[in-house]
Amino acid sequence: MKQVKHMKWWGWGEEGVFFNYANKPAFAPFVKKHLGIDLRPRQVDTIPFDASTVPDSPLPDALRDALVAATASDRVTTDAHERVVHGHGSSVTELLHVSRFDYGRLPEVVVYPETDDEVAAVLRACVEADAVVVPFGGGTNISRSLQLDPTEARPIVSLDMGLLVGVHELDTESGLARIGAGMLGPDLEEALNARGWTLGHFPDSFTHSTLGGWAATRSSGMQSDKYGDIADIIRGMTVVRPSGTVTLKPVPSESTGPSLREMFIGSEGRLGVITDVWVRVHRLAEERVVVAYMYPTWSDAVDAIHSIAEAEVPTTFVRISDAHETAFSLSTQKEAVTLKKKVEAKAQEQLWAFMRRRGWDTDQMCISYVCFEGSKGDVDGRRRDVALIAKRHGALTLGTGPGALYDQKKFDTPYLRDFLLEQDVMGDVSETAAPWSRINTIHDSVYVAAQDAFDKLGKQGFIMCHLSHSYHVGACLYFTFAFQAGEEPDREYATVKTAIQQAFVDNGGTLSHHHGVGMEHAPWMEQVVSTEGVNLMRTLFNATDPGNHLNPGKIVDASLSLYDQL
């Protein structure tokens, strides 16, 4: 069997890749100042897997035989390591427990189908055996979309999509490609890039997540300003259900009743298994630059970004870090050991001095990155347009140096979370989208809500934010928070996270802009789409999956909600 790549069984990313602070002199002092803790020397570079910690799989023989028959293969496994890898996503509470050999409800078996027909046969076998099916992409979700109810008495089958890969069709005239849902981000981009094309979808999880996962969780990428959210990118798809297969042909737009495409996107496995996807692709841009700007304050920066959206300057992404996140970002700068780095550090000191002379409070300043793609002429023109808007809002343009650095590091943040966890610090993220008129209120309210939660726990905590996506009517705010875990990390985490989520929905924001619902966010669904909206979704799930076989308890009716942990 072809090998399917998975992340570390206990944490983020590739074996052997870790966050390192030894070469970042400002990092430990920053953590000391903001979380009140002394970082311990790095202890754990890996956690050896111990199969003896995993209970045997009680997979019924009849189901095993049926799965083997469905796939006509040995691609059916009850291996302990496989079951652990497939038994959780990447939410911080899941990783905390798993890294302590506390696995929760594990699937009994993992199956690797290779074709749509095999997926269909597996689904039918599961319905027949009254088993539960949980599709598995990269396992990167942080909304507990894979988590299983410990009281689930039926056998659980994890359906790994990792062999349903490949760029099956590329229509270069239309800019459309049909791609296997199990394909990982880097593999997919490599295959498209080799032919001169790109999907342009780069979520933080890019290196370890799959196209099918992006579809099933309604993902959005860092470059969605240009390329669109996954719902814009997806133009057609194949969804295998126990009762049959839905095939949606790729069209630019259509008027054919309620959108099935938009029902499957975000369905997190509850309506069937997405096996391949027709996506909008773009020719690789001739030129690409990321330019950095420093604004005196958050509100100057938000006004500027809103003006860029109103002026409809075609940018690839526009991002602002608030003052806390800007300070954090500076704290992760590497030690200036090379001459080049020393010159840069000197230049930065001079810049800070210059800003202070201009009357800036350097504790308030916010860094912004804007990415431009296109022909040289397009890039130059758009860059000029944005520079003018930035200047009008008091910004200094810092050029492409910091932008290139940001671009290199953009997929590294999740490693930091594992590092912090190892230091007994719970760090996680929470994001929303809201109309422009609510952006500042939400920003302020979340800070107040998080601080209240930290106070309630009697802890020093830290929160920071960036604006990650902008639209005509509003934007996405993305918060990162951290605090030192105590005796009851689940309850402490739930206390902080619920405070932040509640501040979103109380102030006109939505539950999540791109992390999905899973079990983690399910408790707020009624507040976001109304009680009757939840009733309608529940009716849809129950009527189309009367046996409740398809990833039950996600989106609505979560059996393990965040509230339960309070």
Place this chain on the structure above:
Amino acid sequence: MKQVKHMKWWGWGEEGVFFNYANKPAFAPFVKKHLGIDLRPRQVDTIPFDASTVPDSPLPDALRDALVAATASDRVTTDAHERVVHGHGSSVTELLHVSRFDYGRLPEVVVYPETDDEVAAVLRACVEADAVVVPFGGGTNISRSLQLDPTEARPIVSLDMGLLVGVHELDTESGLARIGAGMLGPDLEEALNARGWTLGHFPDSFTHSTLGGWAATRSSGMQSDKYGDIADIIRGMTVVRPSGTVTLKPVPSESTGPSLREMFIGSEGRLGVITDVWVRVHRLAEERVVVAYMYPTWSDAVDAIHSIAEAEVPTTFVRISDAHETAFSLSTQKEAVTLKKKVEAKAQEQLWAFMRRRGWDTDQMCISYVCFEGSKGDVDGRRRDVALIAKRHGALTLGTGPGALYDQKKFDTPYLRDFLLEQDVMGDVSETAAPWSRINTIHDSVYVAAQDAFDKLGKQGFIMCHLSHSYHVGACLYFTFAFQAGEEPDREYATVKTAIQQAFVDNGGTLSHHHGVGMEHAPWMEQVVSTEGVNLMRTLFNATDPGNHLNPGKIVDASLSLYDQL
């Protein structure tokens, strides 16, 4: 009660407004040449309504009392004229029958609710009485979305949305407005324009259709290249259902499971009644021009339009008429009576002569219109970009004169259909969307399919086409066809229309880009979204409306399909 405006009971638009060919010298010869008929002098300017042709309403007293109680009002009527107006949409077959006093299944009663609570009370009363509810916006749909099954034994209640109007909220910071679903296009634009804003949604039916109707049928407007299809424009909504009300707050984008918003858009009344809608609005553009270009051939024009889309020039709309439609358009030019018109006519003759000297076949040439909006600088720059692309594809730029004329006449086409019907000519439209790689194939296949159908009927027929919307991955093709009706106009119409629709789906196009499904297009749903897709929709409708009270038989399970008329 405040008066709700309706169209003529037997045809399109306002009383007293008609298509007139007396001042268009080339029109009658064009019709003679292409349809083989001599136009008769205009006979019918109006058809007097005759209440004696309408059977009495068998509305049960208990239901009448319940509806009066639900609305606490006299806004409940069984008036014959009201029932006829509310008993049909504007498909050509419906108009043909109605204008001959053949009404089909009429609703028993028309109710005008004024509030969401009244809508809810009406819905509950209808479920209680086992009655059917059909929401009514402007009655402009041409997909038979209002048509009722003649065998429907239960009472039918037409729910006129005309009193649920007004711009309720305008968030100028975010570019968002909450607007009553019953608001007609011109009223809505007038109210927004007065405050410096526009919705920018201009379907052909604009003057007589409503925001709620656009939402319920998944509409797209002439300027959707800039402003988006209605699914892009709508950011939140209120939907009243018998079991409760769904409230979706306006957000730019969200990751909260299957999209309820995208389930209600296009639901044609089957999931509830849309009572108000949060829409994306834009500040009125400083400048707006429509520029015309003449291309030597259709394929040159399509290539140019595709290049404009690829270059991402921000246009408001881009449209090409094929050679047949260009010729038709020229046939509707008014007689040159004023000096100005005479000068223009002379200039046109000279232009044609110039084109022929350049080797153009003037029977092949295609006119294109492109609309630009923005600051003067934006408009000038974009116009320059498009002119370069047009020139590269052999086009002559004709300037803003023909564009201004197109802009004035753009909502007039439906009047022509009534005129033709009066002349015993069936004229109607059929549209699709497809990837760029399928556009030329579909264009050619539809011409062949229509000609085959005309031949089968032993008739001379005419068909023409324009490309009306372009996207990154494809475009919308919009066909207009006409033929002289014989003894069996329904069957003849069905013969031609089914041939065209089948050519769409056989060649990679969708069923409809923006006219919805209704009963007219329902027979193709399985071919477009697959059998299992239809099963899923049916399950959704049946499970959420177990009594089948909400506009039954639309989208799937149409009791009167086009096939039935063959």
